[in-house]
Amino acid sequence: MDKKNEKKHVKTVIASNLKATAASGGCRECQTSCQSACKTSCTLGNQACRK
């Protein structure tokens, strides 16, 4: 690796680019479920995109 590009103090574990998903405005095919206490709720981050 080019030393200039070497990182010594940080290691990327998961690279994500959420910002890039802003362009589409959403296809709306994603799961729609509930965040409340009685049904198994969704923390939004744990849904996969269905696209």
Next chain:
Amino acid sequence: MPDLLPVRLQDLLHPRKSGVQEIANGLELQRGRPTRAGVSRNWRRFGVPGARFLLDVQSGSLHCIDEAAWDVIGQLDEAVPRGAIAHIGADQIAEVAHDLDMLIEEGTLSYPDDPDTMPNTGQTLGPGVVKAMCLHVAHDCDMRCGYCFAGTGGFGGGRSLMPAEVGCAALDLLFKLSGGIRHLDVDFFGGEPLLNMEAVRTIVKHGRRLEAASGKVLKFTLTTNCLGLTPDIGGFLNDNNIAAVLSIDGRPAVHDAVRRTEHGGPTHERIMANALQFVQTRPDGEYYVRGTYTRRNLDFVDDVLYLADMGFDSISFEPVVSPPESPYSIREQDLPQVYASYDRLVDEMIARRRQGRGFRFFHFDLNLANGPCLAKRLLGCGAGREYVAVTPAGELYPCHQFVGRDGFIMGDVRSGIARPEIGSEFGRAHIYAKPVCRGCWARYMCSGGCHANAHQMNGTIAEPYSIGCRITRKRLESALTLAAAEATGDSRA
């Protein structure tokens, strides 16, 4: 989209220097120094013994950082007192800054003061396109659980069952309202839906006909207390590819203390037998065993592990939502114990996975790399816009928790949505519109939390339920820790 955070022209006209190098080199320079608020809302630094992480909120990327980076970043958000990094040499500080700048260039780290990205959702976030329904097929229940928000089945009204024709009309409306959207979700809920299986069978049959005729994909889920989960019903769920949510609160004493029969008897033994029998018949079928924890079992990690030991490999546990005066409600002073349970759960899950006996915990299954798009994350669950609940009489509500609450009837299954302004109100309750969410590092993962909880606790959907927020943030940190461990194959990442 006038309600959303405005993009300031100066942000666009005056491109920033990457800045961090400059900042951390001296940490005294004012020019280019990111604000503390910017650092705290866009860079989430968190750690567990032996590992330190940095979540970039805006990109969703997760980084492991060492002690030097931890301290330098801490200095930026002033979490670390000035002078506390004197032990770190200038060379190391410069290296950290270089690393952070590189991440910014790569797009896996946002500059702290970057404004939130504006999703291209069109001009309005008003009423959405309904694509999911919760069918209250039974406003009745064969159990009397202490913390039940549904008034042990009746949702504050009389006990009743949904006629099959109401459920079929609801599906007709769903297919009509969903327009061009292909994936639809329908939940059978109550009360206890198994009390009305005849209607469930008819509704499923009708739904499959609509599915075939339309080319859409209809996913059914049924939530049950398992008391009446016979092999015959289990076979029906399997044959029709219906996902199941099985309510069990864990250890026998914990479960039986709250989840009782109509006559006050214990239920654990029967429920556990039924649930295990059912799960064993669907090795590939989707299910979750889900429990509710209360202030009486803040050590709920032992309930999760108990269920895993019993053989369930898909588990979810959630905090009870009760009025503050309830003996079950989670209070501020309970939070350290709640946090400790999540910490222990992470440890146990890592250990068990390494031993080849891992299990899924719903809230820890973050999909960081391929999660929902930004537009979806603004609005969360979709209640009132994309998701509605249907009562046995056919009334439409924003979600199951709003059923019976004054002022929230949106329409009915026969005439459709008569009050779209309710959906618009939910559309306005997005994370950029709530001050407390705009400054929160968890905003794109929790999407503002549960509207019903917010309304119950604060009387408005515009202000999230704060204890729920604090539990959610802890749960997300736990999930990120586990994700890092998985990604690196290390015991702790």
